[in-house]
Amino acid sequence: xxxxxxxxxxxxxxxxxxxxxxxxxxxxxxxxxxxxxxxxxxxxxxxxxxxxxxxxxxxxxxxxxxxxxxxxxxxxxxxxxxxxxxxxxxxxxxxxxxxxxxxxxxxxxxxxxxxxxxxxxxxxxxxxxxxxxxxxxxxxxxxxxxxxxxxxxxxxxxxxxxxxxxxxxxxxxxxxxxxxxx
Amino acid sequence: xxxxxxxxxxxxxxxxxxxxxxxxxxxxxxxxxxxxxxxxxxxxxxxxxxxxxxxxxxxxxxxxxxxxxxxxxxxxxxxxxxxxxxxxxxxxxxxxxxxxxxxxxxxxxxxxxxxxxxxxxxxxxxxxxxxxxxxxxxxxxxxxxxxxxxxxxxxxxxxxxxxxxxxxxxxxxxxxxxxxxxxxxxxxxxxxxxxxxxxxxxxxxxxxxxxxxxxxxxxxxxxxxxxxxxxxxxxxxxxxxxxxxxxxxxxxxxxxxxxxxxxxxxxxxxxxxxxxxxxxxxxxxxxxxxxxxxxxxxxxxxxxxxxxxxxxxxxxxxxxxxxxxxxxxxxxxxxxxxxxxxxxxxxxxxxxxxxxxxxxxxxxxxxxxxxxxxxxxxxxxxxxxxxxxxxxxxxxxxxxxxxxxxxxxxxxxxxxxxxxxxxxxxxxxxx
Numbered sequence: 001x002x003x004x005x006x007x008x009x010x011x012x013x014x015x016x017x018x019x020x021x022x023x024x025x026x027x028x029x030x031x032x033x034x035x036x037x038x039x040x041x042x043x044x045x046x047x048x049x050x051x052x053x054x055x056x057x058x059x060x061x062x063x064x065x066x067x068x069x070x071x072x073x074x075x076x077x078x079x080x081x082x083x084x085x086x087x088x089x090x091x092x093x094x095x096x097x098x099x100x101x102x103x104x105x106x107x108x109x110x111x112x113x114x115x116x117x118x119x120x121x122x123x124x125x126x127x128x129x130x131x132x133x134x135x136x137x138x139x140x141x142x143x144x145x146x147x148x149x150x151x152x153x154x155x156x157x158x159x160x161x162x163x164x165x166x167x168x169x170x171x172x173x174x175x176x177x178x179x180x181x182x
Numbered sequence: 183x184x185x186x187x188x189x190x191x192x193x194x195x196x197x198x199x200x201x202x203x204x205x206x207x208x209x210x211x212x213x214x215x216x217x218x219x220x221x222x223x224x225x226x227x228x229x230x231x232x233x234x235x236x237x238x239x240x241x242x243x244x245x246x247x248x249x250x251x252x253x254x255x256x257x258x259x260x261x262x263x264x265x266x267x268x269x270x271x272x273x274x275x276x277x278x279x280x281x282x283x284x285x286x287x288x289x290x291x292x293x294x295x296x297x298x299x300x301x302x303x304x305x306x307x308x309x310x311x312x313x314x315x316x317x318x319x320x321x322x323x324x325x326x327x328x329x330x331x332x333x334x335x336x337x338x339x340x341x342x343x344x345x346x347x348x349x350x351x352x353x354x355x356x357x358x359x360x361x362x363x364x365x366x367x368x369x370x371x372x373x374x375x376x377x378x379x380x381x382x383x384x385x386x387x388x389x390x391x392x393x394x395x396x397x398x399x400x401x402x403x404x405x406x407x408x409x410x411x412x413x414x415x416x417x418x419x420x421x422x423x424x425x426x427x428x429x430x431x432x433x434x435x436x437x438x439x440x441x442x443x444x445x446x447x448x449x450x451x452x453x454x455x456x457x458x459x460x461x462x463x464x465x466x467x468x469x470x471x472x473x474x475x476x477x478x479x480x481x482x483x484x485x486x487x488x489x490x491x492x493x494x495x496x497x498x499x500x501x502x503x504x505x506x507x508x509x510x511x512x513x514x515x516x517x518x519x520x521x522x523x524x525x526x527x528x529x530x531x532x533x534x535x536x537x538x539x540x541x542x543x544x545x546x547x548x549x550x551x552x553x554x555x556x557x558x559x560x561x562x563x564x565x566x567x568x569x570x571x572x573x574x575x576x577x578x579x580x581x582x583x584x585x586x587x588x589x590x591x592x593x594x595x596x597x598x599x600x601x602x603x604x605x606x607x608x609x610x611x612x613x
Contacts (some may be wrong), residue, residue, distance in 0.1 A: 013522055015215055016216055016217065019213065019216050023208075023212055024211055028198055028200060031200065048208075050212065053211055054213075056219065057215050057218075057219045059219075082448065111200055111208065112201075112203055113199040113200060113201055115198065117197075136193065141194065154195055170190055
């Protein structure tokens with residue numbers, strides 16, 4: 001998308017207006033993505049906050065092969081993965097004093113305004129195996145092609161497509177059973 | 183709708199709101215982090231690179247190699263005045279010369295400061311053009327200043343700036359330097375140019391023991407000389423050009439140009455010591471670049487055409503929100519620099535390909551100005567309305583010029599394009 005290319009170009013040359021525009025354009029999408037992947041609203045907010053701060057600090061590192069949206073989605077999904085691993089490790093070791101997996105940024109209020117529909121959807125997605133959930137969310141919310149997701153998950157494109165198909169089937173069952181669809 | 187599609191749409195369109203206060207707070211953190219990470223800027227590199235791209239004589243090369251050629255075609259901007267020498271004869275004679283060289287002394291005075299240069303120009307039909315320039319310093323005498331290589335076979339121009347210890351490699355993309363060479367050799371075009379200038383005969387005289395015949399023009403439409411520098415200082419107000427031709431060989435002996443522009447810049451240039459049929463060595467056209475010279479990367483010069491001009495306008499409006507008010511190269515240059523926030527400090531540290539990319543991007547923004555300049559040079563009756571027309575003005579003329587068939591080509595505010603008749607154009611341009 002030409003607008004994104006220009007935004008990146010300006011951002012890399014020091015334009016805070018361009019950074020603002022990138023933030024405003026993609027924050028909702030990234031929050032939704034992080035929220036669906038982690039099924040933890042607070043963690044999702046911290047992940048997206050920390051990602052944007054880190055993104056702003058090193059524009060020179062930004063190197064895109066595909067779209068900006070996919071790039072941002074990939075960055076966030078990697079952070080969610082790391083956060084999930086850290087959380088699992090923390091739960092497994094049962095250490096109370098373990099450092100938080102994401103920053104404790106102080107914000108005046110919750111960032112995401114929850115809705116019933118979003119909660120239902122995230123709960124349903126949370127019941128899917130992690131890899132299937134990731135494929136569905138990245139493809140439908142992150143606009144990522146199966147090929148890009150295959151690279152991210154380090155599997156073949158056929159595997160990704162299977163995960164997507166199985167994931168959707170399972171999700172359909174969950175949502176029908178929950179009465180979201182009749 | 184199939185159930186799978188229902189679910190896909192549900193996920194795709196799942197809406198989510200955010201708290202505005204938190205949005206602003208997070209954005210504040212992000213911008214703060216960004217500002218802290220920024221590197222402070224200085225002006226040194228920017229000045230260097232832009233002096234080369236937009237201020238020096240190489241700039242006119244960016245307006246096509248035709249300008250260097252114009253230096254020579256300037257010699258021919260004369261028609262027979264009924265005296266012993268016909269212009270066509272001079273042209274024919276020069277076309278027969280495979281290699282020649284001459285000296286050129288130039289003084290440019292601008293805002294009460296002046297710059298004196300002495301250049302040696304070597305021209306080879308096979309290899310191209312090489313110009314070696316020295317600057318005359320009042321205290322230190324002659325200082326090696328720069329070398330310019332016009333290399334049609336490589337479609338490149340290389341500019342070595344000794345005083346700044348750097349070099350620039352321009353690569354022409356989409357236009358052949360050979361094309362201009364051919365054009366310069368085409369008598370029909372030359373004669374057309376000559377006919378567009380009023381001129382008089384100066385009768386015969388003697389220069390360095392050679393009997394010469396002189397021609398003079400004071401026509402402000404004169405376009406030759408000064409290796410294109412004149413073009414960057416604005417329109418001519420006063421022109422006084424004299425060409426002296428050997429009555430026996432029909433070859434030029436001396437060219438004197440004295441031009442004052444509307445902006446008050448005065449240029450005085452004398453070309454002399456012409457040596458015809460010199461032996462040219464191909465190695466003379468291989469640029470010698472000392473190891474410690476900094477490269478500015480290869481700068482790609484796209485063709486000055488409608489498509490690139492539109493892309494440049496689109497780029498500009500994406501950055502600035504509106505079109506440039508003016509397509510004057512100097513003004514647009516300043517605006518482009520502001521818009522791009524050229525990172526002067528880090529430029530030096532960039533890899534060559536990054537420098538190439540950056541400078542090419544800057545030149546892309548300048549494309550509308552280069553294109554407009556070309557339209558002016560080709561007398562295509564161009565007009566530009568960027569001051570009053572914006573990207574939303576789909577029915578207003580942003581830029582137009584005349585086509586050979588008498589119709590006008592119009593770029594509208596929304597950058598759509600259409601050919602219209604003169605009557606239709608008049609209607610479109612009504613206030």
